[in-house]
Amino acid sequence: MKISISILNAKDRQKEVLKVNNTNINYLHIDLMDGKFVLNKQFTNQEIIKLNDISTKKIDLHMMVEDPLKYLKKFSLLNIEYVTFHYEIKKDLDKIIKAIKEYGFKVGIAINPNTNVDEILPYLEKVDLVLVMSVEPGAGGQEFRIDTLSKVEKLNKLKEEYNFKFLIEVDGGINDIYYDKLIKVNTDIAVIGTYLTKAENLEDQLKTLN
Ligand code: DX5
Numbered sequence: 001m002k003i004s005i006s007i008l009n010a011k012d013r014q015k016e017v018l019k020v021n022n023t024n025i026n027y028l029h030i031d032l033m034d035g036k037f038v039l040n041k042q043f044t045n046q047e048i049i050k051l052n053d054i055s056t057k058k059i060d061l062h063m064m065v066e067d068p069l070k071y072l073k074k075f076s077l078l079n080i081e082y083v084t085f086h087y088e089i090k091k092d093l094d095k096i097i098k099a100i101k102e103y104g105f106k107v108g109i110a111i112n113p114n115t116n117v118d119e120i121l122p123y124l125e126k127v128d129l130v131l132v133m134s135v136e137p138g139a140g141g142q143e144f145r146i147d148t149l150s151k152v153e154k155l156n157k158l159k160e161e162y163n164f165k166f167l168i169e170v171d172g173g174i175n176d177i178y179y180d181k182l183i184k185v186n187t188d189i190a191v192i193g194t195y196l197t198k199a200e201n202l203e204d205q206l207k208t209l210n
């Protein structure tokens, strides 16, 4: 299972990114929040561009925003692997998917804890990633919701049944206990924030995940 580190709760985000560069962490997870889709406002465009410039990892951009399209142009030259928007925006989703692809990014669709997997069925053949939120979006350091595991199992069943190609990413409250449970249900990418950024020694903390 790949790791995408969320630096939302890092004491010093730039210092954290420099530490991450020296690890085998796969992606840098950036939680863009607009203060509308979620109450919290996090990461300015300038900060994202600066973090991109100092990072050697590809960016996994999690857009908790009402209007993803308004950001794409500014980020068009960044070293981004995934741009993920939220299904709960509920409007122009096909237009958003198309626009993200036109910029050459892989596209992800995120679902909140209270959203059923069935609701995103029409989009599953069109996306490269499904991000299953295991906490309510808007803050780091929350408790992992165990009902997330059955959603991952359901998504894997749908992949099998319809030969979908998307990867499954889980985000929120993941520590060493839930890391193992996520591997058992065949999760492709785990987003880990506080469990890693709170640690004195990132390398040692990574060793607890196996
Ligand atoms: C929450 C964010 C998550 C969060 C993960 O809205 O999408 O990426 O930062 O951090 P932890 O691992 O602390 O829950």
Ligand code: ZN
Residues within 6 Å of the ligand: 006, 029, 030, 031, 062, 171, 191
């Ligand atoms: Zn996130």
